[in-house]
Amino acid sequence: MIDELNLRLLTELSADPRLRTTELARRLGVSAPTVRERVARLEESGVIRGYRLEVDPAAFGLPVAAWVRLRPGPGQIPRIIALAERTPEVVECHRISGEDCFLIRVQVPTIAGLEGVLDKFLVHGQTTSSFVVSSPVPPRSVPLVRQMGTDHR
Template sequence: MPSKRTARPPDGLPNGNLDDVNRTILRALADDPRQSTAELARTVGMSAPAVRERVGRLERAGVIRGYRLDVDPAAIGLPVTAWVRIRPGPGQLPKLADLAQRTPQVSECHRISGEDCFLLKVHVPAVAELEGVLDAFLLFGQTTSSFVVATPVEPRTPGI
């Protein structure tokens, strides 16, 4: 199963590296991806057309993969978050990946190294609701769950 992540140097950027201006743009967009080009231009001290071109170049290069909505699962009735590691049975990798894709409680699925092959982030309304989710995955392998108690470091943009 192919990964959506690739280790490639960004096209259209000098030597595949980010300069200080590009890093400043990325930090500003990480803080507020909805800000206008004019606001972003003021932040980096450049003209709006120059900033628009840089942002476009970062998008075309695959550095900026998209702009996402961040929803608090607890605010929509899903206060329980668990990380689930799965050790698949023989020949079950594709079935597990497909099941994770089709399971709405799964917000993330990562193929990992080690004894386990998948790491899932699961959101449910109550601990008891996790049982049904796990049962579906148990058809294809062994699961190990850990509940999130607190998140001292929120997800953040790497490398900027």
């Protein structure tokens, strides 16, 4: 599925997901129908999972980001998942290994604003929070290189 052309296509789309089909075709040296067909196949197969709009949370009054680790009480995992889904301040929720079972990123208006979000989760388990001070490496796409038998030390 991921041949050299698809890898080049994905690299271009990772750098700029808004590229028009004609520009992609020009950069890749193929026809626009070829690009459309390959993008469609990559979407259908799940290689391309979607396209995102990234906005500045501060522009919406939510400048404070925090990561919350959550250690659930017995039988609380389904409740925590449901609560995370319906809490708008939760922008990411990951099930993780280790003593804590969840890693949740929240966006709130103020540091004090985190209290209300934490209170919702505290009935289901123990939380530990860390505020984001800066993000020297912004979110980015995964490296588009196939890792075949590579030692990652």
